[in-house]
Amino acid sequence: MKRKRKAAKKTRKAVLILLFLFLLGGAAAASWMKNDYDRAREESLRQIEESGGSLENAGDIEFNSPVDDLDYINVLLVGLDREDGSSRTDTIMLAQYRPNEDKARLVSLMRDAYVSIPGYRDNKLNTAYFLGGLELLRQTLKENFDIDVHYYAQVDFDGFVRVVDTLAPSGVEVDVEKRMYYDGGGSLVIDFQPGPQIMDxxxxxKYVRFRNDYENDFGRVRRQQEMLSILKNELLSLSGVRRIPQVLGSIEPYIQTNISTQKLLSYGSDFFLSGIDEIETLTIPVDGSYVDATYPHAGAVLELDLEENKQALHDFLEIDSPSSLTSHGSE
Incomplete structure (x- = not known):
């Protein structure tokens, strides 16, 4: 056990050293890293241009975040589906990092949760993004769960594919728990047999998008959390460390964030040297705190016991108890 921890610590130090060298790009010792970064970035830009796509500049995104003057930060993570030319939120997560306590937590928020959306009628959580982008989604989380979000990071499906293929060129090993099959009429076909699989x-x-079983979105969220854990382990491996410049270059055109390079370096160095082996996870709504419902304007939704879920979220993130808001209070 001690040997394993020692190896992990060496790997994290290697990651930090590489990050420092990379950010100093002009140094001779880091020239090969800059070249890898530039090549990967140009390849991503070429693919985007060939597909006729375009990406939003982070500077054009409205996000009125509070000052992160606490001993933790909350980051809104959004996965986008741009397949039909529009942008829909396929994944909504909230990550919390406490550098002074060496703790990292990840909350998956069900996109079909029926919530109050400021300025609009109640609807699904992901409708907030459709109506008003990241800023309205931030306001919606604040109003319903009394949660402050300091930063955001959003990436689309193409960016996710590039991350996996760059970080694990030989694929990632996933133990598929059951037969998974879905045919979306040619637009999306998912076909996995049970057992260990090597996935590009x-x-x-496809694995993290599958939702056509009795678990529906809950199973999909669980598989997303599983895949993030697999990718974290790939990143912390020695082979993963060497590919950091390629990973960064590959996803840079696909990702938008308001986290500055300075803060990324600060939080990144803390994280890699902290010894965090597992990221704690939670799914909202929690078990037994919701019922299935249907509304003409929203379709099938999850109607939450808002107070129970608000309390569960605050307990998990170890922040002050929710303020006494009604189910449809204001920010």
Missing amino acids: GEDAL
């Missing part, structure tokens, strides 16, 4: 980026994306 496209297969990994």
Whole structure:
């Protein structure tokens, strides 16, 4: 056990050293890293141009975040589906990092949760993004769960595929728990047999998108959390460390974030040297705190016991108890 921890610590130090060298790009010792980064970035830009796509500049995104003057940060993670030319939120997560306590937590928020959306009628959580982008989604989380979000990071399906293929060129190993099959009429076909599988980026994306069983979105969220854990382990491996410049270059055109390079370096160095082996996870709504419902304007939704879920979220994130808000209070 001690040997394993020692090896992990060495790997994290290697990651930090590489990050420092990379950010100093002009140094001779880091020139090969810059070249890897530039090549990967240019390849991503070429693919985007060939597909006729375009990406939003982070500077054009409205996000009125509070000052992160606490001993933790909350980051809104959004996965986008741009397949039909529009942008829909396929994944909504909230990550919390406490550098002074060496703790990292990840909350998956069900996109079909029926919530109050400021300025609009109640609807699914992912409708907030459709109506008003990241800023309205931030306001919606604040109003319903009394949660402050300091930063955001959003990436689309193409970016996810590039991350997997760059970080694990030989694929990632996933133990598929059951037969998974879905035929979306040609637009999306998912076909996995049970047992260990080696998945490339496209297969990994299909795996985390599958929802056509009795678990529906809950199973999909569980598989997303599983895949993030697999990718974290790949990143912390020695082979993963060497591919960091390629990973960063590959996803840079696909990702938008308001986290500055300075803060990324600060939080990144803390994280890699902290010894965090497992990321704690939670799914909202929690078990037994919701019922299935249907509304003409929203379709099938999850109607939450808002107070129970608000309390569960605050307990998990170890923040002050929710303020006494009604189910449809204001920010």
